[in-house]
Amino acid sequence: MKKRGKATFFVVAALIAFLAYTALFGITSQYGDVKTPILKGVDTIRWGIDIRGGVDVTFTPPEGTKATKDELAAAESIIQQRLIAQNITDNEVYTDYQNQRIIVRFPWKDDETDFNPEAAIKELGETAELTFREGDNRDSSGNPTGVTAENIILTGSDVKSAKAGQNPNNQEIVVQLELNDSGKEKFAAATKKLAGVGQISIWLDNTRISAPAVNEEIPNGVATISGNFTAETAKDLADKINAGALPFALTADNYNSINPTLGMGAKDAMLLACGIAFVAVCIFMIAVYRLPGVVACIALVGQVAGAFAAVSGYFGPFPSFTLTLPGIAGIILAVGMGVDTNIVTSERIKEEIRAGKSVGAAVTSGFKNSFSAIFDSNITMVIVAVILMGAFGPPSSLFAKLLNPIFQFFPSAITGAIYSFGYTLLVGVVMNFIMGVTASRLMVRSLSKFRCFDKKWLFGGKKDEA
The missing domain is CATH 1.20.1640.10 (Multidrug efflux transporter AcrB transmembrane domain)
Incomplete structure (x- = not known):
């Protein structure tokens, strides 16, 4: 035994x-x-910012502003977009809907000794600049150039809302876009000009987030963006568009830098x-x-x-x-x-x-x-x-x-x-x-x-x- x-x-x-x-x-x-x-x-192992150094910041809407859940989700989306634009890909972004705050944590930029966390926080909280532009011409850095840089069709103030939805005819997942009165006439003229022959690219700051082709004139300010979306990618694009339409900038309630x-x-x-x-x-x-x-x-x-x-x-x-x-x-x-x-x-x-x-x-x-x-x-x-x-x-x-x-x-x-x-x-x-x-x-x-x-x-x- x-x-x-x-x-x-x-x-x-x-x-x-x-x-x-x-x-x-x-x-x-x-x-x-x-x-x-x-x-x-x-x-x-991914070390936390308390070890490798970084920034921990809490953003809130300005005092007296009551943000909706959709607006907070849109704000979270723009923060993530801007972090990526700054080459800060290893980040954590959480939204506390109950207390109306967005918690952001990101490390110091690699190989950069003069990284200014206060400037980075200010840039993250600024109101996003949303533009709809004619065409999709970009330079080697990805910035708009030529007719795309010159011809701005709509701005964030012209957008009423964007949300993920389904096309009732074929059940395709799409992004449903609704414009304010200020944008309907401009969008109708642009879609009439570009119908069947051109594109309208959508930009958030200097980052292109979509470039759908124009299939027909849209006179009533209600449009759908299609293109092999999943429910998640459609919501992501809608959040980014809504972020550019936010009527307020986020303020840094508090932050720590290590x-x-x-x-x-x-x-x-x-x-x-x-x-x-x-x-x-x-x-x-x-x-x-x-x-x-x-x-x-x-x-x-x-x-x-x-x-x-x-x-x-x-x-x-x-x-x-x-x-x-x-x-x-x-x-x-x-x-x-x-x-x-x-x-x-x-x-x-x-x-x-x-x-x-x-x-x-x-x-x-x-x-x-x-x-x-x-x-x-x-x-x-x-x-x-x-x-x-x-x-x-x-x-x-x-x-x-x-x-x-x-x-x-x-x-x-x-x-x-x-x-x-x-x-x-x-x-x-x-x-x-x-x-x-x-x-x-x-x-x-x-x-x-x-x-x-x-x-x-x-x-x-x-x-x-x-």
């Missing part, structure tokens, strides 16, 4: 070693000069402290609990590796996650839970041995008797993590939707740092169940079957005990 299961320790330890190595360094395939990640390592040097310094200091603490914990565990302490250290390595893997996008179905300083703190807290799990189990095993049981029976009883306490403490942390993610995450997130029946009665508070903390805490606790409970039990039971390890003192008993 003892021979069965002896290999389990080596199999589990090898799997943990593989996870730790690949989660740290990743695995890539290379074809020529192109590298394609197969398993993502820690070098692909220098990248300070952020990276804080990250390095925290990681160094984590490394020192991890080594100290391992020494303590081995010194006090001996063989179960060694197993606990291996399990903790797996737990930490799994937590970073979940953040980096290592596990295919789960996308990468922005890691902030509170997120690192969440991993540390979860590791503390992992240490607590192993201490509770090791103490139970010691108690069973001191009660006179054999090593095998003590190991079995120790894990069995400690599970309920471990489960209760960890499930409590899972509940806390889920509540944090639901309360402080974006409205589109899974837990925000699940907890919406509860949180709809409270003001929304989207805070990326707390959301990151909740996520890493949740991931860390799940990895604790996998590593600290399951993997540890398999490895300790496997080692107890070896004659050289079947000694009570290795599991917390007295040295003179057999």
Whole structure:
């Protein structure tokens, strides 16, 4: 019976070693000069702006302005458009409809030491300039040129609304455009001129967002834009058009700017402290609990590796996650839970041995008797993590939707740092169940079957005990 299961320790330890190595360094395939990640390592982790530096700003409509949900959605669209225009593609934009605010987070521009966050914020909040122009002539930079630059047909003030809809004749998804009285006559003249022979391009600031062909004269100011839209792309175009028709500019209610040097310094200091603490914990565990302490250290390595893997996008179905300083703190807290799990189990095993049981029976009883306490403490942390993610995450997130029946009665508070903390805490606790409970039990039971390890003192008993 003892021979069965002896290999389990080596199999589990090898799997943990593989996870730790690949989660740290990743695995890539290379074809020529192109590298394609197969398993993502820690070098692909997206660091939050509190680490790499960036801007956290909250925009609101001017005082006394009551923006509609559609206007806020349009404002969010224009902010995203302008961030991309500034080559800031790694950004986070959330809209809090209840409190009428838009939260924007974006990093410092790469390779730019004189980046002015105040100027960038001012540019983001300005009213968008929407224009409908004749033709679609653009220069090498994508800016309007020639007749397109000269002939402006409509501006944002001429647009009443735009929304995604369906063509009742063929069920095709389209964008439905309605003009004010000021734009009907100008649009009718332009469509009469260009019907069947030209295009009317739509511009937001200096970015072309669409260039539909003119099929017929439109005299009543009600038009549809078609072109292989999905429901999502049609809504996106409608939001952009509505953004250009906004009657107000957004104001920066508050903002924080973090220098990248300070952020990276804080990250390095925290990681160094984590490394020192991890080594100290391992020494303590081995010194006090001996063989179960060694197993606990291996399990903790797996737990930490799994937590970073979940953040980096290592596990295919789960996308990468922005890691902030509170997120690192969440991993540390979860590791503390992992240490607590192993201490509770090791103490139970010691108690069973001191009660006179054999090593095998003590190991079995120790894990069995400690599970309920471990489960209760960890499930409590899972509940806390889920509540944090639901309360402080974006409205589109899974837990925000699940907890919406509860949180709809409270003001929304989207805070990326707390959301990151909740996520890493949740991931860390799940990895604790996998590593600290399951993997540890398999490895300790496997080692107890070896004659050289079947000694009570290795599991917390007295040295003179057999």
